[in-house]
């Protein structure tokens with residue numbers, strides 16, 4: 001197995017606050033999907049931001065280590081770190097689609113984003129962008145390239161943002177509630193597209209969701225967070241069938257039809 005990420009007793013504090021992450025440890029191999037679940041304020045977003053080296057203002061590392069592809073991220077120079085971020089490790093947020101620049105066409109910003117990472121002609125970048133948009137299930141990607149974000153639905157914008165995030169074929173995609181702002185049908189579609197990325201590109205993913213059913217549907221391993229700690233981490237099947245922590249049992253009990261139809265997630 002090819003180790004992708006090791007998180008070793010990672011702690012983060014916010015100024016004048018309680019610890020947001022306390023001694024969080026887990027590891028993942030290339031191409032694995034991890035679902036992180038837990039209630040609001042449990043530290044899920046902080047974990048993703050810490051992994052990407054993008055803690056919000058006031059947040060600071062308070063111990064532990066993050067090993068990405070065999071190297072501590074804390075040992076990297078700013079330059080090395082910059083070349084990993086957005087390229088080898090990328091992130092999408094719940095409302096990533098809304099960060100598209102409203103006064104520029106999808107195509108011009110997509111092409112520019114590609115060309116900040118690799119030296120390519122505009123034409124070559126255009127072809128890559130169109131291919132990624134169609135991989136995310138967007139019809140008429142050529143037409144979309146000449147449209148402005150305001151002309152797209154929320155689901156189309158979010159899929160565009162995900163396409164942009166994975167264009168450089170990152171080994172690790174960090175996704176913070178990537179589907180929760182979407183209607184149910186679009187959620188299912190985006191989840192399918194994310195899982196097919198693993199098949200086509202071997203993308204490893206850490207997906208934060210408040211919905212343990214989504215995690216159960218997608219993830220190989222589930223981590224459960226509570227008050228900044230990872231209280232349980234294990235294979236999805238064992239978390240579902242024999243949760244060890246009372247809090248995990250509570251989360252599972254709150255999902256009435258986990259075993260049945262996942263169309264409604």
Ligand SMILES: Nc1ncnc2c1ncn2[C@@H]1O[C@H](COP(=O)(O)OP(=O)(O)OP(=O)(O)O)[C@@H](O)[C@H]1O
Pocket residue numbers: 014015017020038039040041042043044045046047056057058059210
């Ligand atoms: N920028 C910040 N400054 C100070 N405290 C923060 C900041 N961001 C988060 N926190 C605190 O850190 C803790 C963890 O928050 P975090 O957003 O990581 O949780 P979460 O599980 O992602 O919640 P949600 O599901 O609501 O997004 C909370 O107590 C929160 O109030």
